[in-house]
Amino acid sequence: TVAPGAEAVYAGYQEGSLVAWDLVGDPAARLASEAASQATDETPQDEASRNGQERFRARHRRRGPVSRLRLLPGSDYSRLLSSQLNELGVNVWDPEQGTQLQKLDRAGGAEAGLIRSFDFDAGGRRIVTLPRLAPPGVWDVAEGRLLTDLEGHEGKVLDLACDGGHAVTAGADGTVHLWKIAGGEVLRSFGGADTSARAVALDASLQVVAAALDGAIVLWDQSTGDELARLYSLAGDRWAVTTADGRWDASHDGDIPELPMATARGYAPLSDHPDRRRPGLLGRVLGGRLAGE
Numbered sequence: 001t002v003a004p005g006a007e008a009v010y011a012g013y014q015e016g017s018l019v020a021w022d023l024v025g026d027p028a029a030r031l032a033s034e035a036a037s038q039a040t041d042e043t044p045q046d047e048a049s050r051n052g053q054e055r056f057r058a059r060h061r062r063r064g065p066v067s068r069l070r071l072l073p074g075s076d077y078s079r080l081l082s083s084q085l086n087e088l089g090v091n092v093w094d095p096e097q098g099t100q101l102q103k104l105d106r107a108g109g110a111e112a113g114l115i116r117s118f119d120f121d122a123g124g125r126r127i128v129t130l131p132r133l134a135p136p137g138v139w140d141v142a143e144g145r146l147l148t149d150l151e152g153h154e155g156k157v158l159d160l161a162c163d164g165g166h167a168v169t170a171g172a173d174g175t176v177h178l179w180k181i182a183g184g185e186v187l188r189s190f191g192g193a194d195t196s197a198r199a200v201a202l203d204a205s206l207q208v209v210a211a212a213l214d215g216a217i218v219l220w221d222q223s224t225g226d227e228l229a230r231l232y233s234l235a236g237d238r239w240a241v242t243t244a245d246g247r248w249d250a251s252h253d254g255d256i257p258e259l260p261m262a263t264a265r266g267y268a269p270l271s272d273h274p275d276r277r278r279p280g281l282l283g284r285v286l287g288g289r290l291a292g293e
Contacts, residue, residue: 008055010095012066012082020055020098056098068117071095072124072141079141081127083115090118090129092141104129104139106146119162121181128167128181130160136169138184148184152177163202168209170197176211178202178222190220190227219285229285232259240270241282248273249281 008020064086072079080095089105104127120127126147129137136150136157150157153171160169166187167179176190176197190209191197197211197218207222217231232240240250240259248270250256254277259270270277 008095010069010071010080012069014065016064016066016084018058018066018069018080018082018093018098020057020095022053022055058093058098058100067115070118070120072120072127073122079124081118081120083118083129085116086114088114090115090127090139092144102144104141104144104146106137117160119160119167121162122164126181128160128162130157136160136167138181150177150179150184152186152189158197159199161200161202164204166202166204168200168202170200170211172196176200176209176220178209188222188225190225191218231282231285232256239282241285242270243281243285246273246276247278247281248276249278
C-alpha cells in the first residue's frame with residue numbers, strides 16, 4: 001500500500017512482518033531486492049537495508065500471514081493499519097517509525113477477534129472490520145472504541161467494502177446489504193436466494209453496488225435497488241453483458257450462445273434474440289450510464 005505523494009511503500013508478508021520500502025532511493029537496487037524476495041517467498045534481506053531501501057521492518061506479535069494492510073486516509077496518512085490471519089484485532093502503526101500505536105480488539109475470543117478484512121470511510125475516522133464469524137464492527141480509530149456492529153445478515157458475512165460514508169456486505173444468506181457506517185443502519189438490501197455473493201464492491205460516484213456471484217458480477221443501482229446488469233467472464237477470453245430488460249452484448253461478434261437472457265416467457269439463449277444485442281453496451285455499463293435511463 002502507498003499514499004499519494006508518499007516516499008515509501010508498505011508491504012505485508014506471509015511470515016507476518018511489515019516492511020516499509022523507501023521510494024526515493026536507487027530504483028534498480030529496490031527492484032532487484034523485491035524480485036529476489038518474490039523468488040524466495042521471503043522478505044528482502046539485510047543487503048537491501050544496507051543500500052538504504054528498507055525504511056523499517058516491524059513484526060506482529062505472532063507469526064502468520066498479513067491478511068490486510070492499508071494506510072489510513074487523512075491529511076497526513078499518519079496511521080498504517082494491518083490485520084493478521086492468526087492474531088486478534090487490527091494493529092495501528094506509525095508508518096514512519098514502524099512502532100505499534102494501538103490495537104483495535106474486543107472481547108469474544110477468536111470468533112469476534114480474528115479479522116479477515118477491514119475497510120474505512122473516506123476520512124479515515126471509522127473503520128469497519130470483518131471478523132471470521134461475528135458481525136462486522138464499526139470502530140472509532142482515534143478513540144480505539146467499538147461503536148456498533150452491522151447486524152442484519154443471517155449467518156456469516158463473506159465480504160465487505162466501504163466508499164465514502166457507506167459500507168456494503170455480502171452474506172452467506174444470499175443478500176447484499178448497503179449500510180450507513182455512522183449508526184450502522186441498513187439503507188437497502190439487494191439480491192436473494194439465487195444471488196449468493198462471494199465478494200462485493202461499492203462505487204459511490206456511480207451509485208452502483210457490485211457483487212461477484214458464481215460466474216457473474218451483478219450491478220445494482222444504490223438509489224433504487226434495481227439490477228442494472230450482469231457481467232460474465234468466460235473461457236477463451238470471452239465476455240458478455242446482459243441487462244434486466246433483455247439487452248445484451250458479447251465479444252467475438254456476439255457468438256456467446258450458451259448464456260440465458262430474460263424474456264417475458266422466462267429465459268432463452270442470447271443467440272435466439274440477435275435483435276436485442278446492443279454493441280457498446282459494456283462500455284455504457286462500466287461508465288455508469290445505465291442508472292436512471
